[in-house]
Amino acid sequence: MGNLLRAEWYKLFHDKIFAITLAACVLFNTLIFSGSSILSCSGSEALQQCMKKEIMTAMIVCIYGGTFLGSDFADRTMYHGLTAGQSRGAVLHAKIIVFSFAADLMLFLFPLLLTVICTVKNGWGTAIGTGFAPHLFGVVLALLLLGFAISAISLPAAVCFRDVGRTIGIPIVLYFIVIILLNSTFAPVLSRLFPISAVFLVTDGTVSAAYGMGLGLVWFALLAAASTLIFRRVELR
Numbered sequence: 001m002g003n004l005l006r007a008e009w010y011k012l013f014h015d016k017i018f019a020i021t022l023a024a025c026v027l028f029n030t031l032i033f034s035g036s037s038i039l040s041c042s043g044s045e046a047l048q049q050c051m052k053k054e055i056m057t058a059m060i061v062c063i064y065g066g067t068f069l070g071s072d073f074a075d076r077t078m079y080h081g082l083t084a085g086q087s088r089g090a091v092l093h094a095k096i097i098v099f100s101f102a103a104d105l106m107l108f109l110f111p112l113l114l115t116v117i118c119t120v121k122n123g124w125g126t127a128i129g130t131g132f133a134p135h136l137f138g139v140v141l142a143l144l145l146l147g148f149a150i151s152a153i154s155l156p157a158a159v160c161f162r163d164v165g166r167t168i169g170i171p172i173v174l175y176f177i178v179i180i181l182l183n184s185t186f187a188p189v190l191s192r193l194f195p196i197s198a199v200f201l202v203t204d205g206t207v208s209a210a211y212g213m214g215l216g217l218v219w220f221a222l223l224a225a226a227s228t229l230i231f232r233r234v235e236l237r
Contacts, residue, residue, distance in 0.1 A: 004091060008094050045125055051202075054150075068095075146215065149223070
């Protein structure tokens with residue numbers, strides 16, 4: 001497993017598409033907020049505004065998921081570890097771990113930069129007491145776990161269809177459906193069930209950080225487990 005992880009990290013750090021996608025996420029969000037008064041907001045307000053629009057960044061992450069996950073199936077590089085004697089589960093889990101952290105970086109780099117800038121410029125926006133550090137740690141951990149869940153939607157598509165196009169397209173279509181649902185009359189309930197909407201609810205205090213952690217962990221575990229089960233049973237060709 002260690003060798004598989006090192007190989008995946010090496011691939012990620014030398015992947016020009018990852019660097020381009022990461023820059024695209026930052027540029028895209030910069031364009032979204034250009035002309036707005038976001039820089040006059042406090043740090044907490046800026047973070048909340050970023051989380052409101054995070055679904056657009058998630059779609060960009062889905063595009064990278066197609067290249068990082070789908071291409072390995074399409075060009076059969078996923079099978080190199082299998083021919084070297086590694087189990088299917090270990091091969092897939094190494095890829096899931098690296099992709100999940102890469103996705104979190106793409107999802108949260110711009111919000112982090114903007115939040116720091118606004119906090120330095122305008123303050124955090126609420127009183128900072130003795131419980132602030134544990135609360136902030138909880139929120140950050142919840143966002144990271146929710147980010148894992150947000151990107152994990154690409155995993156079943158990758159193992160089921162094993163090509164780049166559908167690994168990109170199906171998650172994006174699903175997120176468009178989520179957008180429609182979150183604008184329906186069921187939005188107050190559904191917003192607490194989808195990780196992509198829970199990131200905002202965690203940051204504005206509607207739900208607790210513990211709830212966000214639990215939701216992200218459950219979604220990520222379910223999607224990763226389903227993908228692993230499918231990959232173990234699918235016929236490789």
